[in-house]
Amino acid sequence: MTHKDKRVNVYLEELASSSATPGGGSATALAGAMGAGLVSMACRLTVGRKRFADVEDELQGVLDEAEALRLRLTDLADADSQAFDQVMAAYRLPKETPAQQTARHTAIQSALQGATQVPLETALACGAVVRLAAQVIEKINPNALGDAGAAALLAEAGLKGAQLNVAINLAGINDPIFVQQANEELHTVLCGIDKDKERVFAVVSGHV
Amino acid sequence: MTHKDKRVNVYLEELASSSATPGGGSATALAGAMGAGLVSMACRLTVGRKRFADVEDELQGVLDEAEALRLRLTDLADADSQAFDQVMAAYRLPKETPAQQTARHTAIQSALQGATQVPLETALACGAVVRLAAQVIEKINPNALGDAGAAALLAEAGLKGAQLNVAINLAGINDPIFVQQANEELHTVLCGIDKDKERVFAVVSGHV
Numbered sequence: 001m002t003h004k005d006k007r008v009n010v011y012l013e014e015l016a017s018s019s020a021t022p023g024g025g026s027a028t029a030l031a032g033a034m035g036a037g038l039v040s041m042a043c044r045l046t047v048g049r050k051r052f053a054d055v056e057d058e059l060q061g062v063l064d065e066a067e068a069l070r071l072r073l074t075d076l077a078d079a080d081s082q083a084f085d086q087v088m089a090a091y092r093l094p095k096e097t098p099a100q101q102t103a104r105h106t107a108i109q110s111a112l113q114g115a116t117q118v119p120l121e122t123a124l125a126c127g128a129v130v131r132l133a134a135q136v137i138e139k140i141n142p143n144a145l146g147d148a149g150a151a152a153l154l155a156e157a158g159l160k161g162a163q164l165n166v167a168i169n170l171a172g173i174n175d176p177i178f179v180q181q182a183n184e185e186l187h188t189v190l191c192g193i194d195k196d197k198e199r200v201f202a203v204v205s206g207h208v
Numbered sequence: 209m210t211h212k213d214k215r216v217n218v219y220l221e222e223l224a225s226s227s228a229t230p231g232g233g234s235a236t237a238l239a240g241a242m243g244a245g246l247v248s249m250a251c252r253l254t255v256g257r258k259r260f261a262d263v264e265d266e267l268q269g270v271l272d273e274a275e276a277l278r279l280r281l282t283d284l285a286d287a288d289s290q291a292f293d294q295v296m297a298a299y300r301l302p303k304e305t306p307a308q309q310t311a312r313h314t315a316i317q318s319a320l321q322g323a324t325q326v327p328l329e330t331a332l333a334c335g336a337v338v339r340l341a342a343q344v345i346e347k348i349n350p351n352a353l354g355d356a357g358a359a360a361l362l363a364e365a366g367l368k369g370a371q372l373n374v375a376i377n378l379a380g381i382n383d384p385i386f387v388q389q390a391n392e393e394l395h396t397v398l399c400g401i402d403k404d405k406e407r408v409f410a411v412v413s414g415h416v
Contacts (some may be wrong), residue, residue: 008219008238009212015245016278017366018252022359027242033220034235040224041231070224074217087352111265146376150369154239157365161358167416168354208375 002078003030021087025080025119028161029073032126035155036070039063039132042144042151046049046136055139062132062145067134069125073158076122080165094163112172120185126162127189129155137203149204152197159193209325210286211238211391228296231328233288236369238239242335243363247271247340248353250359254344263347277333283365284311284330285306288373291323320380329391333368335397337363342404345411357412360405397412 002010005020011030015022043063048050052059090107093099133152140148166186170179211219213229221236251271254260260267278394298315302308341360348356374394378387 004217004220005215007213008216011216012212012241012245012278015242016252017231018249023249024246024355027246031239031242031365032214034239037220037223038232038235041226044224044226067224070220077288082357091218118245136314146373147232149372150236153365153369153372154235157239157361161361163416164357164361164412171416187271202400204372208372208379 003081004074004078014205018131022077023081023084024161025076025084025122028119028126028158028165029077029080029122030158031154032129033070033073033077034113035068035126035129035133035151035153035158037153038147038151039066039129039136040070041137042133042140042148044091044137045144045147046141049141052141054138054171055136058102059136059139061207062136066129066132069129073122073129076118076125079187080115080118080122083118086187087111087115093175108172112169113124113175113178114179115167116173116182117161117168119169120182122165123162123186123189125160126159126195128132130159130193130196130200134199142207144176145207146206150202154202156197159189165192212282212286213282225355229289229291229292230285231292232339233292233330233373234243234285236327236334236366237285237288237374238308238332238366238367239329239362240337241278241281241285243334243337243341243359243361243366244274244281245386246276246355246359246362247337247344250277250341250344250348252303253352253355254347254349255287257349260347260349263344267344267347269343271329274337274340277337281330281337284326284333286309286325288326288330291319291326295319295323314342316380320363320377321383321386324374324377324381324390327370331367331374332395332396334367335401338404338408340366342407344407348416351411353412353415357408359409364401364405371398 043059047056047059090111093104095104131154134147137148212340232242236357251267255264255267298319301312303312344358
């Protein structure tokens, strides 16, 4: 069963269990999905209301993006567990003969690259959620400011958790070009994210 | 149906909907619950293994605390929605006669105090999760360092989100003693939390 089809309760119990999946990677993706959901909520509490008519089109566009990110991050929570299971499976391959050792090494490297790709995509999607929150924070229904603030916090935690998982996986990867490209992608995601989050909080604090 | 009995998917859809609950308060409590679950996971990947025998008792104690916090935060995700629904109900009370206005004012103030208590408890529990992560970070199975790092990030986001919701509710409360006590409680929770989080990250980064 996919994580998204489990009851919240059951997912949390599995997270707390000694089973390797779901783990931190899956939970950070779900934190990002909650962040995206809260951006959607803030947009939906704004669109279709006369006094916000001038931002209607922009917020409808942001809502569509946030919904796509929510679904993407929900899927990434499952993809992370699958990718990690493949890493574990590769480590369990036989390593008695030189041929087996070579095959195992190749399988581990390939699985680690797969397991790096998932948190990279999670980081990318979480970064996009923080950016959307910053884009709309001055335009949304003020009743939803707390929700938009929580959105930015959860997506930021998702981003930093994903960044951590990228670093942990990269530490085991031998291909220097893959490592460099992954680090460059991550750098692009992180660029400007602190400013975006500060912008969200300056507006939210101004209304409290 | 309680949030914890819903499928992850359904909860996220409801979060993204224009319905006022679940909202940011519920999502931040669930982020804290995921953080607590990841502390439990890190402890369970450590206890019962010979090479970690010297920290067995301490980690078993932390595991028990983390599990209690996980269940508490899961319940707070529901309590937040209920408390917010009561605020909304109080605002909808009739306000035509002076007697109705007085009754409505009293109901709103009482509901706002209830709606402040929930994020205060969420902040307290999330702060406890960050502290547990800091307590065990140098003692757990190194395989679980990424999970413990994610735990600290998610619980910190939960704490800050809860802090935001406390501030938003306090802004509407007239009783200065209640406001002061709530702010003092929050101050106690926040004290030392940044150092605890930095400690977690110094150890995790040292292993990457």
